[in-house]
Amino acid sequence: MVIDRRVLREEVSRKIEDNRDDLVRITQELVRIPSVNPPGDYEFMAQKMVEFYKAEGLEPIVACAPEEEVKELGLTYPRPNVIARLEGKQHTPVFCLDAHMDVVSVGDESMWKYPPFGGEIHDGKIYGRGAEDTKCHLAAQLIVLRAIKEAGIELKGDLILTSTVDDEIGQWPGMGYLIEKGFQEHGFNKPDYHIAGEPTGLETVGCLARGRLWYEIIFKGISAHGGNPKEGVNAIEKAISLANAVLSYEIKTDPLMGSDTINIGILHGGDAINVVPGRCKITFDIRPATKKEVVKQFMDETFNRLKDKDPDFKIESIRLLNDRQTGGIGPDHEFVKTVQKVVEEMTGKKVTPSGNMVGYSSLGNAYWTSINGIAGLMYGGGDFIRAHSVDEFITVDELVETAKVFAGLVVELCG
Ligand SMILES: [Zn+2]
DSSP, rough: OOHHHHHHHHHHHHHHTTHHHHHHHHHHHHSSSSSBTTTTOOHHHHHHHHHHHHHHTTTEEEOOOOOHHHHHTTTTTTTTEEEEEEEEESSOOOEEEEEEEOOOOOGGGGGGGSSSTTTOOOOOOETTTTTIIIHHHHHHHHHHHHHHHHOOOOOOEEEEEESSSSSTOOOOTHHHHIIIIIHHHHHHOOOOOEEEEETTTTTEEEOOOOOEEEEEEEOOOOOEEETTHHHSOHHHHOOOOOOOHHSSOOOOTTTTTTTOEEEEEEEEEEEETTTEEEHHHEEEEEEEESSSSHHHHHHHHHHHHHHHOOOOOOOOOEEEEEEEEESSOOEEEEEEHHHHHHHHHHHHHEEEEEEGGGGTOOOOOOOHHHHHSEEEEESSSSSGGGSSSSTTTEHHHHHHHHHHHHHHHHHHHOO
């Protein structure tokens, strides 16, 4: 069986090589469609993916999270995900190869050497916003599928291909919606395995990530003349006392995820130099390497302690703008081992499990699957350092190797 799979992997790799030009062309075409988020311009991207899936003989479905729930998040509607499936004989296991359609903005276009939506090739590199994050992975999906068909491989498990929305803003209407209800509502089984195609250099696989707690606190003070501050309550001072208390949090460290981090992103209050500020806003971006409940409890205790100590410590509002659990399937999961084995056999590369991808600890869309009990990993080709940067690119060789590895994983899991 093992030998059979190796033979199949070689066969499918050859077919990918045969389709090299198309793989490059499709990546270029996708880069040429701006799908910047925010706001999330998906119309033409989703149409294109529908067209591409159809061209490979699939029957894609467009799946949008419900309008009401999308609007509650302050987002425009519709936000179309595209799903397609190659059915296996036994329909199990279900493997989902996924990549997001949105890209971040290009920033100052004059800084770019090549046009950000040009998809130009220079020295074997495809340039443009989204070239490696992550339109190359959308293109790879299509060629993987084609190579499997051309190699005459009949899958046992189902292969689901998804082009999803809103990864770049970390919002729910993409894989969050699909995994919670979208797949089922549209007649697809939930995946057993999921790869969020992202540029991790093929040598690192994201299997854990710190959580994310974004607090916004508004303090209410009392305005007064700056020459007589005792008459007022200085809201900025209250915010500073909270900041000091929060920064005293005892930082914990996880071997893979690194340490908890705390960032004060906004401290905003006051109108004039000679007026006691009556209002102040402060925000904390806390990324816990332990369960988020530990931090939430610390925050609640801190608010209560300061309130008890100081009758003027008055909070107008507390909002939790992001509330992500710490987690992931971890480095010992069999799916991680499978990726390591297949990739090493195919490329000689040793894959290292990571919980701190590029230092800021992200699982991409694998966050949504792994918190829902599915084996989700963030993995793909291209160097993460180039993502979101000026003159983003993927090399043609990286692109081809990524498609081969993905095809190898499909054969391993569904073959
Ligand atoms: Zn990405």
